[in-house]
Amino acid sequence: MVEVLSESYQNKFGYEGLTRCYQCGNCTAICPVSDGRFPRRLIAHLRWGRIERFDEVWLCLQCKLCDEFCPRDTNPSLAMQTLKRISVENGSVPPHIGEFLMNVYRRRNPWGHSRMKRGEWMKDLNVPTVKDCEFDWLWFVGCANSFDSRVLGVTEKIARILNELEISYAVLGRDEGCCGNDVKRIGEDGLFELLMEENFKVFKRYGVERIITHSPHCYNTFKNDYNIEVKLFLELLHDFINDGSVELKHEFKKVVTYHDSCFLGRYNNIYELPREILRSVPGLKLVEMRSNRRTSICCGGGAGNIAVGYQGKVQPSILRVKEALDVNADVLAVACPFCKIMLEEASKSVNCNLKVLDVVDIVYHSMYGEGL
Amino acid sequence: MICVIVRAVPDLVEGLEIEERDVRPYRYIANELDEYAVEHAVSLKEKYNERVEVIGIASEDAYDEIDESLYMAIAKGVDKAYKVKIPKTTSYKIADALSDFLKKFDIILTGTLAVDEFYGVLGATIADKLDIPYVGGVRSIEIEGDSVIVKKELGGGAYLVLKVKKPALFGILSLEKPPRYVPISKLRSVMRSAEIEELKVKVEEDVLDVRFLEPPKPEVEFIDGDPEEVAEKLAEIIRGLIS
Amino acid sequence: MRVGVYICHCGFNIAGFLDIDELVRYAESLNDVVIVRDYRFMCSNPGQELIRDDIEKLNLDRVVVAACSPNLHEATFRRVLSESGLNPFFLQIANIREQCSWVHSDKVKATEKAKRIIRSAVERVKHHTALESKRVNVIPRVLVIGGGIAGISASLLIAEAGVEVYLVEREPTIGGNMAKFDKVFPTLDCAACILTPKMTAVKENPNIKLYTNSEVVEVRGSVGNFKVKIRVKPRFIDEDACTGCMECVDSCLYYPTIPSKFDEKIGFRKPIYMPFPQAIPNTPIINPDECLYFITNKCPMYCEDVCEADAINFEQEERIEEVEVGAIVIATGYKLFDPSEISEYGYGRYKNVFTALQVERMLNSTGPTGGRIVVNGREPERVAIVHCVGSRDERYRRYCSRVCCMYSLKLAHLIKERTNAEVYNFYIDMRAFGKGYEEFYRSVLEEVKVVRGKVAEITDIPMNDDERREVERGRVIVVFEDTLLGRVERIPFDMVILSPAIEPSDGTKELARILKVSLDENGFFREIHPKLAPTVVAPGIFVCGCAQGPKDIQDSVAQAESAAGQALSMINRGFVELEPTTAYVDEEKCSGCGMCVPVCPFQAIEVVSVNGHVRARIDESLCMGCGVCAASCPSRAIRHRLFESETIRAEILSLL
Amino acid sequence: MCSGSCPYGESLDFTPRMLVLMSNFGEVRFTDTIWLCSSCYLCTFRCPSRIKITDEVLPKIREIALEREVPEELSRTLMNIMRYGNPFGLPQRERVGWVKELEFEVPFLEDVKRTDVLFIPGCYGSYHSRCREVTKTIARLFRMMDLDFAVLKGERCIGDHCRLLGEFGLFEELAAKNVKLLNRYEFNKIVTPDAHAFNSLKNEYPKFGLSANVLHHSQFFAENIENFEFDKLDYKVTYHDPCFIGRWNGDFQSSRIILERIGVELVEMKRNRENALCCGGGGGGIWLDSLVRSKVKERLSERRVREAYELGVDVIVTSCILDIPMFEDAIKVLNLDVRVMDISEIMMEALR
Structure with a gap:
């Protein structure tokens, strides 16, 4: 479908960076997953006001790497998000993204697990729910940490740490929904609003004012889209390590490299926090990969790709694992459940000894000397 | 005119609550194959500009939950939606009840089967009541004058291409491409503006008792140990089976 | 004889290619050579000091400098010689850069060639005789040829210094091409607001003698002392008597049917006309080839009747005036390349296709449409602006015309502002090089579409029914490839504006012949050196504005004032030294x-x-x-x- | 510029500009739209940087394409040229079959050894039944002029299409053979009605050692127009500039001189002279009809015929022998009522 728009095309798309673009192609060159057809070329299309069906737009992971390299502040990732939004509005969504969205819509999680089972992870744990106690903080567990067996261990560890630190918190259990961060990145604004309204309703019902979360995806959307007070679990951890409430007694004698999550790093400028935590673990040697901090590459799990895996030819997770191997790291530390899922799979598929661990895993080990 | 019959069925993902004389689903959703039928009807509308109507049938419990699927059908392009409340009953009674309403349509689509009706007779029964042809297991439909050309799946990748005179009823089994995605904002605006007409039809209740027959648990034995031990045990078991 | 040889490394320009040590050894072996030195930059102060010292201490009487072209530093080294008490003409430059290190690929053979060049210089310099430079007094008057913005700026600066200026303009009014513009980039100032005060100042300055409708026909003499003949063509209206009331023009019975040159042939005038209301001199002119009085001799001559100042004089005749000046400033400006040469663009064939200057006239409130953009009797809804028409094109003009990108953007902005049409700019490379230009480009980007790709064809032959309808509506179809998308497109437009190349004015060749100066390969006046003397064409002859090459108003004015400064500097000194090599x-x-x-x-x-x-x-x-x-x-x-x-x-x- | 100029530009997967870029980068990608180019030279003619797209860039990429994937109809034709020396796969002795159909004898250069004018009809002029009529007409006109002319029995395909198709090996072989044959005999000039043969003989064969004065038949007749007395023809005609005569060899005038002399009413199509639209037959296009049909909405020949027809002319006059079958086919497809004539045929008609 071709639409030629004559007037105020930029307003229509709600993307102002458009006219600033001078088509240098930096974004395309830097993009780890681009096949050369985006973002530059698609911005040219947008500029023209000609919108057609672009299947390649779904290769974009919304990792914002291109934004970092744009000399004109064009925010190509926003252009990609805009194009995705237009595609969604026209109903042209590739099957794997459609499935992701339908799962979130029907079951409030990307995998299509039963909503009833959201609280199952805490069956044997002593985790307070909002229904049965007073609390200061709501721990928003997040979809991955609630369902995915690969990161459930992290969830359990967080629960134990929270309990032992005697923090006044509670979880929503079965009432927890999906934060909608990736739904928004896909451009499904209607669904995002639905989720946001629903979440706010739940927050109001239980008097939630402040949120702790471990997932950078939840953190990002709560902070920037919901505008609600939110704290990253790692921030909490960092504070406790600093004031001595958390004692890191056990040595972790490994070479560790840290992979920046896009939603912590480029989206929210949190680069040093996880690194400081890692540095305070005794025995740990922190090394940096070739691309780190601002230039870090994505794990491939963003923008709706977490449920079925990234569909492109280039698997960024594998690139990332190779980078970690290049610096002879034993452990690839992550701070995001999505990254953990993607990178762990990549590490298995390249058949190497690289262990992918959450920062929480490492801290937990250092605190209790177990759990690895 | 095309009509699609959409049934509300238990959402198996959410699970069931099994009681003494009843099976209670936590939640209902539209039968997946019926949604495929909607998809087919909408593409026919796009291709041949046919009017498409949809009728949702749901039990007392599912009567509200069927709405969402009907609205989604409207968002996809269906012209009108009806719904009918039915008690616990068999396909034969449903067919009886609906045949009057369905007379005016020349193409009727529905899922070949449903998760609560694996024997797949609803379509066939209705066709029988209306005295029109029925083809099940359909993958694709094209209209050619007053006939319809359908591809029926035979399994193993084989197809049967049939030419059927209208009116006819087709049981849909699959899609050629995945169902289209409906943006939620569109769905929500449809929910605000469109209306679902409630069809008052008298359906006799004739199912009195639903029981859950628990299948016997198969005996599973995990063999532990190092490979040699495991092999030893395994060999023993196989020997036992053979002799 | 005692010859000193000085070999310059010129950084890596010479030393990076030629074997300097070998050259030194070789030069030392030549007859009469008493000293050979090499240095990184011979033209620098320490380099010059080397030569000075040697002349003093070693009593040299001839000097050879093996370095760059004598065009560059011959004067420098001559000064070194004369400061050391040696006759400056006892110098010979051996050019081992332009003629040797820069042009060869075989290092060994090039070194061999450099040796020969040095040897020949040494042999030659021994035959040099002592010459004395002569001084010639400079006549303290300047001739400025061309009354556009460059000529006006130069004239005013010179006149304000108290020096007399003869300003010769071929057209009936000064103002040049700039007078045709509506607004100028990037500030979007009104062109008339900048130009007309300057034009009036020219008229009012007692030091400026203005010759309009006139041409330079002969120049004799040389620097400091030029004798110039100016042909003053008759205007048939006495400039001094005329009050500029325009009654005569109104009374002329001829209908305005003659395409006006000033209005780029989209406006029409009578045989008696004033190019535009603010013309200087503010006097109409009669074209004898069109006036009924001259053609048929049967005219009621209403113009003469209505003129209360009795300014009309049909008896006026062409006259030749002779003036003597010390310096000449060329400011003959440019004309537009004729785009009808590019047949695929259909200029002249389609009513929808215009040149940029025509559109400037349309946009101008004193222009033929009173500032409205009209195509086929209505405002256009979609406008294409095609950059690089004839520029950067091996078939037509190979050079970049430099200003088209910016004026095309300016036109795009003005058209958008006046008509709210959809404007497309088709460019190959966007060259926004000046101060404030990039910012202007960015702001224009907000309102127009820019497409990278040269327009291939402008046609009215439809390919399908949609296009047929558009063509019947009076549109033309522009065919191009959007090279950023790699897609060929056809889009119908109401109006297509071509931004043609800038080329030297008519008569440039003739003037170059009269002045005995050379033109460059593109037909513009050739400056002596692009960096060292960008305004000097020959001794006492300076160039400015588009006569030297395409440039915008800012640069034209800057160069005009530079040329004026050159002329004033010469006049202030009072004399020039002549080369004695006669x-x-x-x-x-x-x-x-x-x-x-x-x-x-x-x-x-x-x-x-x-x-x-x-x-x-x-x-x-x-x-x-x-x-x-x-x-x-x-x-x-x-x-x-x-x-x-x-x-x-x-x-x-x-x-x- | 090039891509926008290309008459098939919108149908190309890789536009001429991209081909130039590819050959600069040395990385070649293509699809079968590479065969659409009918070597009309518009891109090359308009190129502001004077890049020889038609003559160099495209054939080089086609040469690579020939090694990978060739449309079936093309490979068959090239095979025929290689085996039989003509694209039709007809025997060599049939090449001069048309001579027997004439009412007078035409000498063979192989027999007479020397002649004034060597007449080379080219493959189409020799084998194609409609084009043969043109060949015979030209021979008759020569006869009327009492011209000393002869034809060759042993000539092979001149091969201009092979060159433009990137089949350089075949072209070189053909050229070498033909030059060897030609250099054996004496003649003053070569006249050919095939614009493609004309181009090759004039511009490419000198590289293989031919030094001959080559004329297109329209040029030859224009030069000798005084030898004919015409009756005024009451036709309204338009003239189609063949790409190889007009754009590429700069001769827009010869045929128009003849037409003016005949006294027909000549109206010009909108795209005329250097902007003329190609008939679509060059660069192998005449052999690739089904490929072209599958790739484009309207073939060039159809576009061109329609353009001419809209002028309301009786006859489309052309001077390239390939145009006749191309246009006549298009006229049949479009079901129009207009004739196509070679410049020689209209001369002959005016003589009667």
Whole structure:
């Protein structure tokens, strides 16, 4: 479908960076997953006001790497998000993204697990729910940490740490929904609003004012889209390590490299926090990969790709694992459940000894000397 | 005119609550194959500009939950939606009840089967009541004058291409491409503006008792140990089976 | 003789390619060479100091500098010689950069060639004789040719310094092309608001003598002392008497049907007309080729009747005025390339296709449409602006016309503002190089579409029914490839504006011939050096504005004032030093045949009677030292200072 | 510029500009739209940087394409040229079959050894039944002029299409053979009605050692127009500039001189002279009809015929022998009522 728009095309798309673009192609060159057809070329299309069906737009992971390299502040990732939004509005969504969205819509999680089972992870744990106690903080567990067996261990560890630190918190259990961060990145604004309204309703019902979360995806959307007070679990951890409430007694004698999550790093400028935590673990040697901090590459799990895996030819997770191997790291530390899922799979598929661990895993080990 | 019959069925993902004389689903959703039928009807509308109507049938419990699927059908392009409340009953009674309403349509689509009706007779029964042809297991439909050309799946990748005179009823089994995605904002605006007409039809209740027959648990034995031990045990078991 | 040889490394320009040590060793072996030195930059102060010291301490009497072209630093090293008490002409430059290190690929052979060049310079310099430079007084008046913004700026600056200026303009009014504009980029100032005060200032300045409707027909003499003939064509209206009331124009019974040159042929005028209301001089003009009085002699001559100032004078005749000036400033400006040469663009064939200047006139409130953009009787809804029409094109003009990108953007902005049409700019490369230009480009980007891709064709042949309808609506179809998308597109437009190349004004060649200066490969006046003397064309002749090459108003004014400064500096000094390398006549040998007289391009030779014998005589103040006469003389009576036969012979023999 | 100029530009997967870029980068990608180019030279003619797209860039990429994937109809034709020396796969002795159909004898250069004018009809002029009529007409006109002319029995395909198709090996072989044959005999000039043969003989064969004065028949007749007395023809005609005569060899005038002399009413199509639209037959296009049909909405020949027809002319006059089958086919497809004539045929008609 071709639409030629004559007037105020930029307003229509709600993307102002458009006219600033001078088509240098930096974004395309830097993009780890681009096949050369985006973002530059698609911005040219947008500029023209000609919108057609672009299947390649779904290769974009919304990792914002291109934004970092744009000399004109064009925010190509926003252009990609805009194009995705237009595609969604026209109903042209590739099957794997459609499935992701339908799962979130029907079951409030990307995998299509039963909503009833959201609280199952805490069956044997002593985790307070909002229904049965007073609390200061709501721990928003997040979809991955609630369902995915690969990161459930992290969830359990967080629960134990929270309990032992005697923090006044509670979880929503079965009432927890999906934060909608990736739904928004896909451009499904209607669904995002639905989720946001629903979440706010739940927050109001239980008097939630402040949120702790471990997932950078939840953190990002709560902070920037919901505008609600939110704290990253790692921030909490960092504070406790600093004031001595958390004692890191056990040595972790490994070479560790840290992979920046896009939603912590480029989206929210949190680069040093996880690194400081890692540095305070005794025995740990922190090394940096070739691309780190601002230039870090994505794990491939963003923008709706977490449920079925990234569909492109280039698997960024594998690139990332190779980078970690290049610096002879034993452990690839992550701070995001999505990254953990993607990178762990990549590490298995390249058949190497690289262990992918959450920062929480490492801290937990250092605190209790177990759990690895 | 095309009509699609959409049934509300238990959402198996959410699970069931099994009681003494009843099976209670936590939640209902539209039968997946019926949604495929909607998809087919909408593409026919796009291709041949046919009017498409949809009728949702749901039990007392599912009567509200069927709405969402009907609205989604409207968002996809269906012209009108009806719904009918039915008690616990068999396909034969449903067919009886609906045949009057369905007379005016020349193409009727529905899922070949449903998760609560694996024997797949609803379509066939209705066709029988209306005295029109029925083809099940359909993958694709094209209209050619007053006939319809359908591809029926035979399994193993084989197809049967049939030419059927209208009116006819087709049981849909699959899609050629995945169902289209409906943006939620569109769905929500449809929910605000469109209306679902409630069809008052008298359906006799004739199912009195639903029981859950628990299948016997198969005996599973995990063999532990190092490979040699495991092999030893395994060999023993196989020997036992053979002799 | 004591010759010193100085070999310059010129950074890596020479030393990076030639074997300097080898050259030094070789030069030391030459006869009469007493010292050979090499240095990184001989032209720098320490380099010059080396030569000075040696002349003093080693008593050198000849110097050879092996370096770059003599065009660059011959003057520098001559000064070094004369400061050290040596005659400056005891110098020879061996050009081992332009003629050697820059142009060869074989290092060994190039070094060998450099040796020869140095040897020949050494042999030649020994034959040099002492020459004295002559001083010539400078006439404190300046001729400015061309009354556009460059000519006006130069004239005003010179006149304000109290120096008399003759400003010669070919058209009936000054103002040039800038007077046609509506607004100027990037500030979007009103062009008239900038220009008209300056035009009036020209008129009012007592030091400026304005000749409009006039041409320079002959220039004799040389720097400091030019004799110029100006042809003043009749205007048939007395400029001094005329009040500019325009009654005569109104009364003329001829309908305005003649395409106006000033309005780029989209507006029409009568045979008696004023190009535009703010014209300077504010006097109409009668074109005798169109006026009924001149053609048929049967005209009621209402114009004469209505003129209360009695300014109309049908008897006016062409006259030649002679003036003497010390310096000349060329400011002849540009004209647009004729896009009808590019047949695929259909200029002249389609009513929808315009040149940028035509659109400037349309946009101008004093223009033929009163500032409205009209195509086929209505406002366009979609407008294409095509950059680089004829520029950067091997088939037409190879150079970049430099201003088109910006004025095209300006037109895009103005059209968007006036008509709210959809505007597309088709460019190859967007060149927004000046101060504030990039910002302007960015702001225009917000409102127009820019497409990278040269328009291939403008056509009215439809490909399908949609296009047929568009063509029937009076649109033309523009075919192009969007090279950023790699897709060929066809889009119908109401209006297509071509931004043609800038090329030298008509008559540039003729003027170059009159002034005896050279043009570059593109037909613009050639400056002596693009960096060292960007405004100097020849001694005493300066160039500014688009006569030197395409440029925008800012640069034209800056260059005009630079040229004015050059002229003023010369006049302020009061004299110029003439190269003594002129030709002279050996009266013993001269037979007075007169062969040399017609070949001299500077009219410096005449045949006179000396003691009853007919002899050629060379006016050395006019001689530019070209040597044509010496070559033409059958009895070898004309010789040339510094280029005596023996000198050249020595030079050539040592090369072999 | 090039891509926008290309008459098939919108149908190309890789536009001429991209081909130039590819050959600069040395990385070649293509699809079968590479065969659409009918070597009309518009891109090359308009190129602001004077890049020889038609003559160099495209054939080089096609040469690579030939090694990978060739449309079936093309490979068959090239095979025929290689085996039989003509694209039709007809025997060599049939090449001069048309001579027997004439009412007078035409000498063979192989027999007479020397002649004034060597007449080379080219493959289409020799084998194609409609084009043969043109060949015979030209021979008759020569006869009327009492011209000393002869034809060759042993000539092979001149091969201009092979060159433009990137089949350089075949072209070189053909050229070498033909030059060897030609250099054996004496003649003053070569006249050919095939614009493609004309181009190759004039511009490419000198590289293989031919030094001959080559004329197109329109040029030859224009030069000798005084030898004919015409009756005024009451036709309204338009003239189609063949790409190889007009754009590429700069001769827009010869045929128009003849037409003016005949006295027909000549109206010009909108795209004329250097902007003329190609008939679509060049660069192998005449052999690739089904490929072209599958790739484009309307073939060039159809576009061109329609353009001419809209002028309301009786006859489309052309001077390239390939145009006749191309246009006549298009006229049949479009079901129009207009004739196509070679310049020689209209001369002959005016003589009667």
